[in-house]
Amino acid sequence: MRDEINMVSTHIKLINELIEKKANQKLKIYGITVSQIRVVVVLKAAKNETCSMKELEKSLKLSQQNIVGLVKRLEEKKVLYSFPDKEDKRIKHVKLTDSGNQLCDTIAFELKKMDEWILEALTEEEKENFSSLLKKIYSHVMGDSEYSSQILKE
Template identity: 25%
Template sequence: MNKKSRPSFRSPASFVTFRLAKLQASLNAQATGLLKAKAGISLVEWRLIQTLRMQETASMTELAGLVQMDKGQFSRKIKAMVEKGLLRTATDKKDQRVQHLKLTAAAEQLSENMMPTMETRQDLLLAEISEADLATFYSVVDKLEKASKVRDIP
């Protein structure tokens, strides 16, 4: 699409960022409701558990980089998850400043119990989207992510 055929940016709904933020808020509210009602955890806790499931173990720095969270919020959430019995921490043997995180059996069980619900949710979200549309969506998101890294905007 060339610049001349693009829509005019006269209303918030014509901005990609507005539409994405609105969609993200709606999706987050839906997921948060499911997770609170069925597992008693937050969406951030779910995301951290799933990210750690894929990593098995990770340092706090590695996990923070993967989930792209504010450091203060991340640190508070990790502390709360340790207190809830969802995470274990261990100090690195070579570098005492490094903390390694590992899921507890309770977190693993919680993940296993919630996965069917979250997979059903994913199926619901994608029910009316073709494989071709989904591939296009992922391609567009990749391009938007790349463009979002540009800092020299005249």
């Protein structure tokens, strides 16, 4: 059974790496990476298209260092800008620019096409089942901290 579990996690990892590689190739013409577009998508969904750096960390489950690097590169590309909180200068907020907003809309279409391509091998019923199973596994893995800490000890 342990080998089967390793196979599942290995397949998930390999599929993720392949999808990310293909997505990065597609996004290259826009001068942006998958990691960077994830920041843009979170901001686009946020109220007033604005988040604190801490909110980005939590949303994307990335370290402060990674978020700082991503935001810096996106600021250089004029996709977003950062500014201090009015009341607490230690807090830094990030907001999409108009060009960042347009970029997100354009890339959303590309990513939707990529999702369709990924799933085209499945029937409609399989797509629904697959989506449901992915959500179930994600919930289970996120909620089972005892198992996660046990695995990390091994």
